Amino acid sequence: MERVIRTAARKGVDFADLRITDSTNTSIMVQDGRADKISAGEALGAGLRVLVDGAWGFAPTNNIAERQLLQALDDAIAMARTAAPSVTDPGMVAQIEPVEASVRTEYKIDPRQVPLKERVAAIFALEEAARQQAGDKLANVVASYGDAVTTMYLANTYGTYLQVEVVRCGVNVFVTATDNGELQWASKRRAKLGGYELISSLDPEQFAGEPARKAVALLSARPAPAGTFEVIIDPIICGLLVHEAFGHNCEADAVWAGESILEGKIGQQVAHESVTIIDDPTLPGLNGSFVYDHEGVQARQHRLVHEGTLESYLHSLETAARFGVRPQGSARAQGYSFPPIVRMSNTFVAPGDCSFQEMLSDTKKGLYLTGGNWGYVFTARGQFTCNVEEAYAIENGKLGQHYRNVSISGLTLETLRSVTAVGNDLRFELGGTCGKDGQSMPVDAGGPHLRIRNVVVGGRG
Amino acid sequence: MKAGAEWAEALCGTSRQIGVIVEKTSIRECEVVRDYTVRVRAFINGGVGFATTRRLGEEAARRCAENAVELARATHPDPDFVALPSPAAAQAQIEGLFDDKLAGLAAAEVVRWCSQGIEEARAVAPDVALSGGGDLVVSEMALASSTGVAVQRRGTHVQLGYFAVVQRGDDVGSYFDQDVARRLLDFEPQGLGTKATTEALRFLGARKVATARLPLVLGPFAGMGVIASAIAAANAESVQRGRSCMVGREGTQIASEVVTVTEDPFIPAGLASTAYDGEGVPKRRLTLLDRGVLTTYLHNSYTANKAGVENTAHAAWGGGITTSNLVPTLGDKTEAELIAELDEGIYINAAGLTPDPVTGDISATIDFGFKIEKGELAYPITTTMVGSDIFELLGKIDAISSDYRSEPGQIMPTVRVRDIQVVGGG
Structure with missing residues (x-):
């Protein structure tokens, strides 16, 4: 790696970095009482990125022989030189101190050391527990598991040489229940940075029983109402909301590109004063945690919003240079074949001082929304959509009618300014992946219960 | 099959992609991505093991096949599995899936298309924020199975698309447009920057x-x-x-x-x-x-x-x-x-x-x-x-x-x- 980077410097690039990643993964899917499909994959490759005359060139390869890496370097330089004459907004990178370090994820049990049959048996137990709980309403259970071990080697023209080993495990139980031709489903997932202890510490009845009971209960729930409501959202939807509706707008590449509603709003009130929003990759063991980002910058906590006022964006080396700030370690890449881009890590609303019961008692009429699996946002307009797994009517401070899966929509700033209560019960249960620019990246998100006025609920009447 | 599979299937794919990224109404990046993948499905008593490798070389491919068999052994029998398909001739030959002209284009041509889109967008709205870009992909895949299936396909694919954002005070309009094709003669990059930006203006208010x-x-x-x-x-x-x-x-x-x-x-x-x-x-x-x-x-x-x-x-x-x-x-x-x-x-x-x-x-x-x-x-x-x-x-x-x-x-x-x-x- 050193020779390739030295050659890049000799060839006159303004900046170059080389990431080699070596990864293995295993996944297990159990359904209909059988270990249905077991998969494994491995990949080894290098991503070479250069900045030449204001243009970026990128040339990944899955041949890491030195001769091929030097060829990839020439390709990347040629790509950048092809683009350079047409660049009107030249790229740049912030200067950083070089890092020489070797770090690895802290874990108790290496998933690769757990016999495959043992891993299959553990997932089989989850499927079985869900089947038992769903009883005669069962249509299907899919219990799935995945582990991945990736070692990244990073070198750049600043003199950084970094080796990072990352171990991840995750599990998901998806239950479909049926009654009189009606189908409903619920799921529960857990994904974290860490070893197989994530799985071995699970109580199958508790973990897999929850989605099974929920799917069955949803069979007798009604379709959600349509309209604008005061809502209380649980920590899962709070995580979805803060990640999708707000967090993507804080990514400085979107801000620079003119595609964020937060452009030019540092120091301005963007949410109710009770709202503080943090992105923190240093929280131990969460799915979006890391020690160094994929440009070799050490991770640190980012306070994005403090008591309603926008304080900062999330930065890569490039956006830090553009905005004249210190790089803060928010650039990550899906693998060697993708360049690093600005990504969130573990994004959350800081807890307030209101208990859920106080929040509920104080709500005359509205909806309580719980669980959710996906969301998306158009950052330029700040229009977001979040999925909701189930809902309950709130009447005079009490939970009433049970409603089915629905989505909510809103405008980010309008919604965050309409927060009327912040709970004291911070939770992270959204460990999963986030998609951006064709790249999928492990993240987590969470928060406490929130109460918000005037949320559009896309129900059926 | 030597490793013990009752049925097996292998898929091998290679691709080369030239990509150009447009950000904030400027060319930002040009990339060339070469990829190689081998995927093997192995069946034992109907249970399926599925292994993938993106490592180069025969040894990696052989290990991939052996892994698939080992994984299949860890599955439970599936009585519903009967057989992989037998070989059969295609009903038609399809013209135009691979275009030599497209495959032979250099990255500079994709950069030129993107530069043209930027100029078009600016002509409609000088303050437009245009993002997107173009991709030119050449790919080849081959599939073989233990039943004697042996087919391959190769293709070319070009895509150019933009997302335009226009802002008037706090009012924001945005929209997108794109064109995709397998042949150069079907591809129409002209006017995409104009269309995306014109439509974005319609979404103001x-x-x-x-x-x-x-x-x-x-x-x-x-x-x-x-x-x-x-x-x-x-x-x-x-x-x-x-x-x-x-x-x-x-x-x-x-x-x-x-x-x-x-x-x-x-x-x-x-x-x-x-x-x-x-x-x-x-x-x-x-x-x-x-x-x-x-x-x-x-x-x-x-x-x-x-x-x-x-x-x-x-x-x-x-x-x-x-x-x-x-x-x-x-x-x-x-x-x-x-x-x-x-x-x-x-x-x-x-x-x-x-x-x-x-x-x-x-x-x-x-x-x-x-x-x-x-x-x-x-x-x-x-x-x-x-x-x-x-x-x-x-x-x-x-x-x-x-x-x-x-x-x-x-x-x-x-x-x-x-x-x-x-x-x-x-």
């Missing part, structure tokens, strides 16, 4: 609407998206597992009688054209929706054998179940005429109308749309949702337009739907 039941006019992306998602939900794997809203719907009316959709895998230069499915089974033309009736589930060899029916050849290359080109039967009125007939309604350019595949429910934000008043698009809308389900939406389709947006192999007409719950923030 968006308003909220009141909650009401209204007719919807689904533009080409939204209309064909809904119909394609309903067909995708007829995936036989999901149906047989009991987790699809299409359980029990084969042979029944799932859409109104104006909806007929044929799958044609043989359209020359079609984006989704293919002579074989992903298990090497010859593709054929099929009417999937016949005057609203779902004629068949989408099968691969496993699901067809399990159901005891003929394989419909819908195995995707690389895993899963998918369709090729979907061709809807057109109506006799233009989009403009369908809109002109409405006193009030909602026009949807794009929305997440894909139903929940299990329940069929639709609860979606209209990402880009207009209020229709007195037969015309009156103003763009914001924070507006649709609450329905796939069967209500398909069943209430009362017209499909005679005009359409087209990409090679793709026909996307406008679709009109009666009386659907619209939820507004106004």
